[in-house]
Amino acid sequence: MKKLIVIPARYGSTRLPGKPLLDIGGKPLLWWVFEKARQSRLKDGVLIATDDERISDAATAFGADVVMTSPTCASGTDRVFEAVKGRGAGLVVNLQGDEPFIEPSMIDDLFTVMENEKVDMATLCCPVADEREYADPNTVKVVLDRSGFALYFSRSPIPFQRTAKTVTICKHVGIYGYTGSFLERFVIMPRSILEETESLEQLRVLENGYRIRVVPTTYNGFGIDTEEDLLRAAQRLAVRT
Numbered sequence: 519m520k521k522l523i524v525i526p527a528r529y530g531s532t533r534l535p536g537k538p539l540l541d542i543g544g545k546p547l548l549w550w551v552f553e554k555a556r557q558s559r560l561k562d563g564v565l566i567a568t569d570d571e572r573i574s575d576a577a578t579a580f581g582a583d584v585v586m587t588s589p590t591c592a593s594g595t596d597r598v599f600e601a602v603k604g605r606g607a608g609l610v611v612n613l614q615g616d617e618p619f620i621e622p623s624m625i626d627d628l629f630t631v632m633e634n635e636k637v638d639m640a641t642l643c644c645p646v647a648d649e650r651e652y653a654d655p656n657t658v659k660v661v662l663d664r665s666g667f668a669l670y671f672s673r674s675p676i677p678f679q680r681t682a683k684t685v686t687i688c689k690h691v692g693i694y695g696y697t698g699s700f701l702e703r704f705v706i707m708p709r710s711i712l713e714e715t716e717s718l719e720q721l722r723v724l725e726n727g728y729r730i731r732v733v734p735t736t737y738n739g740f741g742i743d744t745e746e747d748l749l750r751a752a753q754r755l756a757v758r759t
Contacts, residue, residue: 519633520605520609521560521561521607521608521609521611521629522561522562522563522564522565522605522607522610523555523564523613523625524564524566524567524585524598524602524610524611524612525548525551525552525555525564525565525566525567525614526567526568526594526595526597526598526612526614526615527548527566527568527570527573527577527615528570528573528597529568529570529572529573533743533744534742534744536572537615537616537742538568538573538576538615538616539572540742542618542752542755543752543755545580546576547616547618547742547748547751548566548573548577549576551613551615551616551618552564552577552580552582554613554618554621554622554625555613555625557622558622558629559622560625560626560629561611561625561629563583564582564583565582565583565584565585565601566582566583566584566585566615567584567597567598567600567601568584568597569587569589569591585601587600588600592709593719594612595694595704595705595719598610598701599701599704599705602698602701607698608697608698609696610698611625611628611629611693611694612694612695613692614693616692616741617693617739617741618739618742618751619738619739620691620693620737620739621737624693627642627735628640628695631695631733632695632697632731635731637729637731638696638697638700638728638729639694639695639700639728639729639730640694640730640732641668641691641720641731641732642691642693642732642733642734642735643662643690643691643732643733644688644691644734644735644737645686645687645688645689646659646687646689652675652687656673656741656744657673657689657740658673658690658718659673659674659676659688659690660672660688660689660732661677661688662688666732667729667730667732668724668729668731668732671690671720671721671724672716672718673717688732688734690720691735691737692741694720700728704722704723707722707723707726708722709722710722712724712725713725
């Protein structure tokens with residue numbers, strides 16, 4: 519089964535304009551994400567999907583395969599779908615372009631679970647590190663059922679801790695896996711009320727009655743959403759390198 523990783527990248531981020539090309543340790547943010555994807559053992563290819571020539575030029579310069587997509591794509595998932603059309607992908611991983619701390623093994627875990635369990639869509643989660651993350655709307659939380667499928671995703675602190683902590687609070691990690699056929703169905707689903715409310719497109723899947731398998735992982739990284747995140751990432755990567 520052909521397995522592709524697609525990194526959707528757009529220039530016009532509201533909070534951090536030009537985010538994929540912002541410098542971290544002498545390299546653009548997008549380079550760090552691409553390098554992690556490139557190290558996946560199970561992938562058959564990595565594509566960067568963008569509608570911006572500046573991103574395309576930078577990605578081509580560091581050796582990535584780039585697919586130019588329509589500027590009218592409503593979401594990263596729509597951009598991923600455009601990039602893989604006609605490529606015969608059985609499994610597609612949508613790796614967010616602002617996740618420089620994703621480990622290649624996490625990508626492969628997602629491919630493995632999807633192939634072994636025959637699920638339509640899957641993603642990752644890990645324990646919330648502290649109260650700051652629990653309260654931060656930029657940290658998306660997820661609640662699971664007993665079979666490891668998502669009950670709900672939210673920017674709000676969920677579940678609410680009415681008494682002493684009795685459950686593990688999980689945060690969503692910015693990576694999705696789809697079967698090629700389900701991705702095709704996903705992009706034609708109408709945007710849902712919950713999706714619009716929380717600005718989380720995975721809620722479209724739940725609101726339309728489908729299930730999302732959520733795979734626990736060990737992860738101490740974070741996505742880049744703010745200037746503070748950018749500074750923290752630069753400091754951490756400087757220590758690692």
